[in-house]
Amino acid sequence: MYSPKFTITNKILKNIGIIEACREVIDNAPLLPYYEKKFQDEAIVRTVHFGTHIEGNELDLNQAENVIMGKDVVGRERDIQEVINYRKVAEHIGDLGEELKEKGSAQAKSESMKKIDEDLVRYLHKLTLRKILPQENTGVYRKTQVVVKNSYTGKVSFRPPLSIAVPFQIKELIAFIESPSEKDIHPVLKSAVVHYELVRIHPFLDGNGRVARALSTLILFLEGYDIRKFFSLEEYFDHDSQEYYNALQSVEKNDGDLTYWLEYFTQGLSIELSKIKEKVERISIDAKLKEKLGGKPILLTDRQIKIIEYVQKTGYLQNKAFPQLFPMISEDTILNELKGLMKVGIIRKQGITKASKYVMS
Numbered sequence: 001m002y003s004p005k006f007t008i009t010n011k012i013l014k015n016i017g018i019i020e021a022c023r024e025v026i027d028n029a030p031l032l033p034y035y036e037k038k039f040q041d042e043a044i045v046r047t048v049h050f051g052t053h054i055e056g057n058e059l060d061l062n063q064a065e066n067v068i069m070g071k072d073v074v075g076r077e078r079d080i081q082e083v084i085n086y087r088k089v090a091e092h093i094g095d096l097g098e099e100l101k102e103k104g105s106a107q108a109k110s111e112s113m114k115k116i117d118e119d120l121v122r123y124l125h126k127l128t129l130r131k132i133l134p135q136e137n138t139g140v141y142r143k144t145q146v147v148v149k150n151s152y153t154g155k156v157s158f159r160p161p162l163s164i165a166v167p168f169q170i171k172e173l174i175a176f177i178e179s180p181s182e183k184d185i186h187p188v189l190k191s192a193v194v195h196y197e198l199v200r201i202h203p204f205l206d207g208n209g210r211v212a213r214a215l216s217t218l219i220l221f222l223e224g225y226d227i228r229k230f231f232s233l234e235e236y237f238d239h240d241s242q243e244y245y246n247a248l249q250s251v252e253k254n255d256g257d258l259t260y261w262l263e264y265f266t267q268g269l270s271i272e273l274s275k276i277k278e279k280v281e282r283i284s285i286d287a288k289l290k291e292k293l294g295g296k297p298i299l300l301t302d303r304q305i306k307i308i309e310y311v312q313k314t315g316y317l318q319n320k321a322f323p324q325l326f327p328m329i330s331e332d333t334i335l336n337e338l339k340g341l342m343k344v345g346i347i348r349k350q351g352i353t354k355a356s357k358y359v360m361s
């Protein structure tokens with residue numbers, strides 16, 4: 001069976017430490033449902049756009065978002081179809097991850113992991129290349145030898161194994177994913193290993209990078225690292241695509257040692273989750289308030305979130321600051337938002353005149 005070769009370096013340990021700390025904050029943040037969905041929708045848009053852009057898709061972020069929303073966009077037909085397809089891929093792996101979450105038990109987790117088989121890999125490819133390749137060529141392993149080129153420089157990145165070896169090597173990879181002995185590997189490292197291996201095997205004529213990134217993300221979801229589906233590694237990969245390719249190629253250059261690739265991968269996730277953690281902390285309620293409310297998230301409006309942020313930053317809010325905080329919004333509307341915050345005990349009022357202050361409870 002396939003056995004990855006790597007060394008746990010201080011850099012990997014540091015990155016994993018950051019990932020775990022961020023995961024703890026994000027998973028336990030008492031966010032309102034609106035922001036829960038907002039962050040998830042943003043993650044899908046970033047995943048789809050950057051996950052296709054790194055492969056040469058010419059649509060920009062706004063265009064990709066409009067395609068996802070079902071709006072008309074002027075662009076190459078293939079680019080538009082790639083975005084539509086990869087959204088389906090992102091939704092599919094999200095649904096599989098949610099299925100596990102709903103089952104909940106360790107036994108259910110073990111059963112769900114069996115979903116990662118050759119049929120799933122082929123199905124992800126079918127979703128990725130739908131209406132791009134002829135239907136009979138989707139979900140089918142390549143029968144010819146190919147080379148992988150950098151989509152920006154055109155240079156040959158590496159030569160995948162012979163096509164005759166593809167079925168055997170995919171079976172080995174699936175066995176690695178399902179093997180109980182691999183439970184000792186940290187889920188983030190396991191995800192990174194599978195990402196690299198699928199890219200290396202290059203089982204299909206096209207779409208391998210997208211399938212590899214999707215399968216890698218699915219493993220995180222199934223291993224309990226969905227992190228509320230707020231994150232997207234694709235932006236990190238696309239930000240410096242040359243470094244992404246360099247990190248992948250480092251394995252072959254180092255005689256199959258994945259250490260540098262794992263350092264790169266874990267650093268990306270640590271950076272991404274750190275950004276999300278900061279966003280979550282800016283709009284989530286502090287620990288004392290969470291405890292006061294029984295640890296339950298509450299539904300807040302955008303204006304109420306903005307009021308909390310303002311009060312936390314300045315210490316108080318007065319009526320005279322309303323126009324600065326909410327231009328073109330009536331005073332009565334803002335007072336109603338404040339009443340809602342006072343009702344649930346987040347804000348309290350000091351004084352009874354217009355000079356009174358609203359402070360955190």
